[in-house]
Amino acid sequence: MxxxxxxxxxxxxxxxxxxxxxxxxxxxxxxxLDYNPLHLDDDYMKSSFGKTQFGGIIMHxxxxxxLITRMLTDWxxxxxxxxxxxxxxxxxxxxxxxxxxxxxxxxxxxxxDAADWVVLEVEVRNQRSEAVATGEAMAxxxxxx
Amino acid sequence: xxxETDFWKDAALRKKWDDIIxxxxxxxxxxxxxxxxxxxxxxxxxxxxxxxxxxxxxLSIHIMLMFACTPVDDWMRSPGTVNAGQSWSYNIPARxxxxxxxxxxxxxxxxxxxxxxxxxxxxxxxxxAEVICSGRxxxxxxx
Numbered sequence: 001m002x003x004x005x006x007x008x009x010x011x012x013x014x015x016x017x018x019x020x021x022x023x024x025x026x027x028x029x030x031x032x033l034d035y036n037p038l039h040l041d042d043d044y045m046k047s048s049f050g051k052t053q054f055g056g057i058i059m060h061x062x063x064x065x066x067l068i069t070r071m072l073t074d075w076x077x078x079x080x081x082x083x084x085x086x087x088x089x090x091x092x093x094x095x096x097x098x099x100x101x102x103x104x105x106x107x108x109x110x111x112x113d114a115a116d117w118v119v120l121e122v123e124v125r126n127q128r129s130e131a132v133a134t135g136e137a138m139a140x141x142x143x144x145x
Numbered sequence: 146x147x148x149e150t151d152f153w154k155d156a157a158l159r160k161k162w163d164d165i166i167x168x169x170x171x172x173x174x175x176x177x178x179x180x181x182x183x184x185x186x187x188x189x190x191x192x193x194x195x196x197x198x199x200x201x202x203x204l205s206i207h208i209m210l211m212f213a214c215t216p217v218d219d220w221m222r223s224p225g226t227v228n229a230g231q232s233w234s235y236n237i238p239a240r241x242x243x244x245x246x247x248x249x250x251x252x253x254x255x256x257x258x259x260x261x262x263x264x265x266x267x268x269x270x271x272x273x274a275e276v277i278c279s280g281r282x283x284x285x286x287x288x
Contacts, residue, residue, distance in 0.1 A: 024189070031189030033212035035150040037224045044224070061228040066190035066205040073204065083204055087232030089283075135230070 003079040004116040004141040007106055013120065015071035015102035020059050022096045028060050036060075059094040064102070064124045064133035071102045072120075072137055081118070081139045088122065088135030099127045104137060116141040149217050158218035162261040162286045165220060165251045171265075173247040176213040178202060180241040201238035207278050210239070210269055214247035221265070225287030229262070233280035237271075244272040252281065261286040 018024075029035050037044040038058055045054045065088055072083045094100055101124065108119035117140055124133040149155070183202045186209050215221060239245065252266040263286055268279040 028189040029150075031186040032209045033148055033150075034208070035152050036222070036226060037152065038227065060208075062205070062208045062231070063190070065231060065233075066203070066208060069203065069205040070190055083235060085232070085234045087230070089230035090228065135232075 002116075002141070003081065004109070004118070007109065007118060009106055009109065011106045013071060013075045013104040013106075015067060015104075017099050017101045018063075018067055020063075020094055020096055020098045020100060022057070024063075025057060025059050025096065028063050028066075032060065032062065034060055034062070054093055054095075056095060059096075059098075061090040061133070063094070064088060064090065064100070067100070067124065068102045068104075068122050068133070068135075068137070072104065072122075072139065075104075076139050079141070081141045083137070084117075084140045085138035086122070086135065087137075088133050090133050092126070092130055092132045094126065094132050098132075100124050100132060102133075115143060148213075152222045152224050155217040155222070156224060159223050160220045161223075161288045162254060162263065165254055165263055167251050167253050167264075169250060171219060171249040171251070172216050173214050173249055174216055176210065176245045178206070178210070178213075178239055178241060178243045178245055182209065182213070183241060197238050199240065201240050204235045204238065204278070205233075206239050207233060207267075207269055207280060210245055210247065211267065214245060214269070215249070220251075220263075220286075221284070223287055227285040229283040229285055231280055231282040233278055235278045236276045239269070239271065239277050243277075245277070246270045261288070 025039050042056050045056050104120040104122045107121050110117045120137045122135050122137050123131050249267040251263050253264040255262050263284050265282050269277040
């Protein structure tokens, strides 16, 4: 039985908890070249953003993206799968002191002429179990030629 | 030239929501992806494993390439730009030494719940004109 055939709808993929600190946010600035003051400047973040007030710096939303892709590639590669797509929306800001954990759940399996595909719901939750990012991912399981 | 990390410095050069024309290509810059840049990004997301033969960048390296391949007057750098969500499709991995180019544009702009949104549309290529990845993002503009 192939790795794809063994996968079941509802199967969970669990990521690693990530502790967010001012230092990890700064590291992401340096790694991503995104130096938006949203992530650097507490004084700037005391100002109002329309109806939203953050009260201090926030983590880059794309850190969620990076952690989800890392979780999925760590899971897929030993199975022979390839991460092909990720779509996410940010639901709540993440601040220094939060711990966030990505996870995924298989919601669909589909075979096309060329390959086998898995669709997953993905989410990132903080230490209060609040969803800070949600979305959908797709993985390909190439067939042996 | 070192990467400008002060996003306020050239803020006056950047288009505001009123100036952004959906469909108009954004100015982009070629960028040679280095091992050092990959390592720096890997540290930020703690990436470790590589499935492909040889050394590759994490798939989400487009997060960094977006800033590496756009000039200081690009509106993505406007302080206060909030990322509301993104979707990306991955074709082949980027590797150290790849000469990366970007085709990018604002695809749409709209007002929702008093917020100014711009949708951006992007495709990264390597030196062989192969698609590395393509993606779309929803940003909330400060103005």
